[in-house]
Amino acid sequence: MSEINALFRNRIGLSETEPVTFESLGMVLDKTASHIPFENGCILQKDMSSITKDYLRTKMLVKKEGGLCYELNSLFYFFLIENGFQAVLTRGVVYKPATQQFLTIGRTHVTILLTHEGQTYVIDTGFGGNLPLQPVPLTGETISSRNGEFRVKQAATEYGNYVLEMKLAYKDTDWRIGYAFDSNKPVTNVSEFDEIQEIIANHAESPFNKTPLLTRFTNTGTITLTDSSFTQWVDGRMSKEQIDSERFKELRQQHFGINQ
Structure with missing residues (x-):
């Protein structure tokens, strides 16, 4: 293999x-x-x-x-x-x-x-x-x-x-x-x-060179993290949390396993 x-x-x-x-x-x-x-x-x-x-x-x-x-x-x-x-x-x-x-x-x-x-x-x-x-x-x-x-x-x-x-x-x-x-x-x-x-x-019009964006699927929906919010879709229902920079780092590690 x-x-x-x-x-x-x-x-x-x-x-x-x-x-x-x-x-x-x-x-x-x-x-x-x-x-x-x-x-x-x-x-x-x-x-x-x-x-x-x-x-x-x-x-x-x-x-x-x-x-x-x-x-x-x-x-x-x-x-x-x-x-x-x-x-x-x-x-x-x-x-x-x-x-x-x-x-x-x-x-x-x-x-x-x-x-x-x-x-x-x-x-x-x-x-x-x-x-x-x-x-x-x-x-x-x-x-x-x-x-x-x-x-x-x-x-x-x-x-x-x-x-x-x-x-x-x-x-x-x-x-x-x-x-x-x-x-x-x-x-x-x-x-x-x-x-x-x-x-x-x-490029000035690129959607990906301005703020962080992380998303992946979960067993029940999706999760999306930016520098200002954490959005979860669970069985068709959405919840959104407003966050600061420290919370962003915590969530990035917790849900995406990334430390940068």
Whole structure:
């Protein structure tokens, strides 16, 4: 068993002897979302390195930090490949419902396209609290998980040929766009994501270079931590605590295992 495969399984609490099949991917995605947080600590500290397989292994499996989409999905891509799946990475553009337009900073979202028995699916472990937690086929079929309903529709936009749409449990009453992506432009080397990291770290309109953000799934919902609040969703009910800097550090350690 390769080092990434063994370390990844250890990080998410998956036995080294348990085979990962297409049918069990939902369980693996759920465990990943619960154990490896979406977080931007390194971006805020300007503590960045080139995106490589070894960097991802060290950051998230040895140091047990989290990451952003280009890190989380790249790591999960390597895990999928090492478990015999056919997959590629691709880039997309996130849609902001508040402004009803796509982000203007470019193709800074990274997702995974997995092919199984002739059908292609979106796999995403790097979309914060918006994760499908299941493979979503590129057929328009609605897929349900504990996080809501998800579908991928063919749609010609300047950002690609498909859009991921979602209706989050307890939060959305109507379908909304998550992001657009191009299935015809696979990424051949994760070093391409150095460009994304640079944009996320330095662009004035980047949503991740201003304040801390950490989120992960729990058995009953999600938790999200910023420098001013701690939000918990438990069985569809939300509670929000206003916090100061000391409380932030306590909660970051307690719920995310991160000391920075």
